[in-house]
Amino acid sequence: MEKKPWKRLLWLKQDYPDNYTDPNFIKKAETFHKRLNFLNSPYKHESNYFKVRYEFFQFYQSILNVSSIFLIFAYIYYYKQDPLPLTIVVTVVVSCLLMSKKHDNPLFVRLLNLKSVIIITFAMLTLTPVLKSLSKTTASDSIWTLSFWLTLMYISALSNTKDKKSSNVSTNLLLAVVTALASRLSSTTEVFCFLYICIQVNVLLPNLIVPSYLLALISNIIVYAVITQILGWHYTILILSTFLLYIIVLPHWFIYWQINYRMLEDGDGRDEKDCLITSWDAKRPVLNC
Amino acid sequence: MSFCLFWPDHLKERRFSDDDDLIAICIALKGTDRVVLDILREGLVRGCDIESPYSIVGVRKGGDSGWRLIDGVDCVVEFKAPRSTMLEFFSLEPISLSLPEKRMDSKVSNVNFIKISENKRYFNDNTRFKRTLGLINFYYTYLMAFHKKYPRFAESSLTSDKNIFGMMIDLLRLNLVYQWVGKGFFYITVSFALITNPLSKFLNWNLLNLVNKSATIQQIDLRCQQFSYFPVQYLRINENVSIRKAMPRFKNYAEASEGLRKDLPSNYYPDYIRFYNTVWLMLNDISFGMILGSFLLQYSTQIANFAHTFINGYLYSLLKLVTISLAHNPFGIKLNEELASFLSELFLWIIEFSYSVFIKRVSAVDNLTKIISAVANLSCIFGATFALSLLIDCFSFLSLHIRFFYLISRKLYHWQLNIMSSLFNLFCGKKFNVLRNRVDHHNFEIDQLLLGTLLFIILVFLLPTVLAFYSSYTIFQLGMLTLEIIFESTISLLNHFPLFALLLRIKDRRRIPGGIALRYNDSDDILRLKLLNKPLPVSLMFQPFALLMKQIKYNYCSSIIVNKLIKGLPITVDRNKLYQVLYSSLPSKPINIEDLYNSTHKKNN
Known part of the structure; x- marks a missing residue:
């Protein structure tokens, strides 16, 4: 005789003993949790607009950081400037920050003491000739394509959580981009400086600096100035307007979507007690009044 | 009842x-x-x-x-x-x-x-x-x-199992001269065994392990073991003959049945078959050797020319061509220039060195003719198997540099794969825990992360180059391995063919029984059955060969090889494991001479 499936209901006489544990219980509990999280999500209220905007802005900042790689590369490759002064400046800035943050963030600073700095520097010095020659034989066009795709992968791999676990995918991709681009440079010094600056700007700085609007403003100004210098003010206006659109309009749209159209993560709309409609319908009927 | x-x-x-x-x-x-x-x-x-x-x-x-x-x-x-x-x-x-x-x-x-x-408990009791x-x-x-x-x-019985021929042989056996000749033969084999026994022990010595290294030494070792085993076999055969002849002397049947209760025929006849098989195979070997020798001597110039082109072409020109092309973007694949040119220069130097030192000398046509005539003469004396094993050894000596290249490129590839896999683990934030033999999460320091990432990227970019070198030298090595296996299988066929058993089967099927068959005979009064002898099936006679082929197939034609190729593990011919199947008719430990001597004297007394 087949038993009816166990239901999580009180006051219902079922064929199962009182202490029966359904094997599907854990799955159901997980979906319940997920649904609870979803219902309590901070993205679902208009009052959280600023929070959402802030997170969007942080994403934008990281993209800005990435673009700095290309800016520095253009500086060295296209304008054929000597990278050494820039390197020294950036290094000085970073080490000052490091010293001043010694008491604030002991966890991170402990990781980056003098010994490791020296090791990394010398290792990079040794390996730069190798890095330089790694993809020398490929044509320039394929290098640009390769670096584009690697950058895309890098951005998608960036994680912005507070407790950064040592997930190294982003660093690897960063290094891959740098390696691909570095094969176009002509001398070892240039490669070394390029590598050094990129690592400092993308790996160390985000960990050291507390994001504040002032610093963001400064970095934005620098980047846009350089872009204007390289590409002309048309591009700057274009990018600036895209950015404003992004930062002002998009959060509203995001919240609206979260409230009305957010897809349930599990496709379990078949529970007749839990929800009446499937996941692709709006939760509250949208009436065009 | x-x-x-x-x-x-x-x-x-x-x-x-x-x-x-x-x-x-x-x-x-x-x-x-x-x-x-x-x-x-x-x-x-x-x-x-x-x-x-x-x-x-x-x-x-x-x-x-x-x-x-x-x-x-x-x-x-x-x-x-x-x-x-x-x-x-x-x-x-x-x-x-x-x-x-x-x-x-x-x-x-x-x-x-x-x-x-x-x-x-699960046996059908047929005692x-x-x-x-x-x-x-x-x-x-x-x-x-x-x-x-x-x-x-x-007087009324006319049954006798001996025909005229048998009676003549019995008379001959009683002849004293025959007995003295037999004894002399026995002592000659014992003295042979005195030499071959320690020689075989030395060749099988664990530290040097010469048998594994060279096919000629394996062949010599096989012959030594066969010679050392001859006296034992001869003794065992004769011991049983004497018991059989002593049969009619038993007065009381209890004594006789005691002695005969043990399955004497099935213990003794296989020895007889094995002994004569070995002797016959050795004689066959020598005759094949003579055929081979005369063939080689007759066509020595053509063979020398062919060998010259083959050796020079395969072991030198082709190899050089491949190595040079690897340095210059083979098939349009862009390899890392520095590494490829470095490795290619290294290998080219080794090729030139080996060529000028020994390949050129050996493959010069007149040297080749001398070698061929020497091999032909040796094969007339020692047999075709010896000549073939000499050829194998010659060939493996000449292709030493290929094996060397394969070793270097394989090691490089293997190390690279290993390092990359553990750095990949670092990439994902994990580390191999040796104590628990699994991959665990680990908190790395930032300098470890950076350094590991740097090395990983370098290795990833260098992988195609190493892979190209590894694959080309592996193809060479596999070609040589195939040749070697073919030759060795031919030698083992010549060495261990069950010729005697096959001929016995043709001549008189009742001498190699492979079981019993009972046939129903139609009759009126009581059940009548006919007891028939089933001769040994041919497949069973060739069973060691079937096992050998299966092992070769398992070792060299299965997914194991593909696995080893991908992981960069070595692919070699392990002679001991492969051909030990064929030593099944020889005892694993050579018999001690003293025991032999004592047992002879016991028999005589």
């Missing part, structure tokens, strides 16, 4: 005059069924007291067509009595042409299944049948003993 009666065929066919009363007398030893020994006229038997183990089992009155057998006879099994002087016999299990200690059962590898299937077969195997000897005991009955 019911039992079977075994009735020899020749007694059925013998013609007696119809109005004689006949009596059938049978013998039954402890634990056997009754076997009819002889049919006599009643007049002879009357008044004579037939003692056990003989008894009267049936009576036929004159004028009757059938026999009236005693109560309890359930079925009658007819058989053709095997002539033990011609080495015929019945056996329940197929005789093994390899030593029992080396018998390899390829089908059952599960230990638990073996435990169950060999437990006595009674086995003992009866033992009795049948010595039918004529028992008949002679019966006639010795009752000389009155002997």
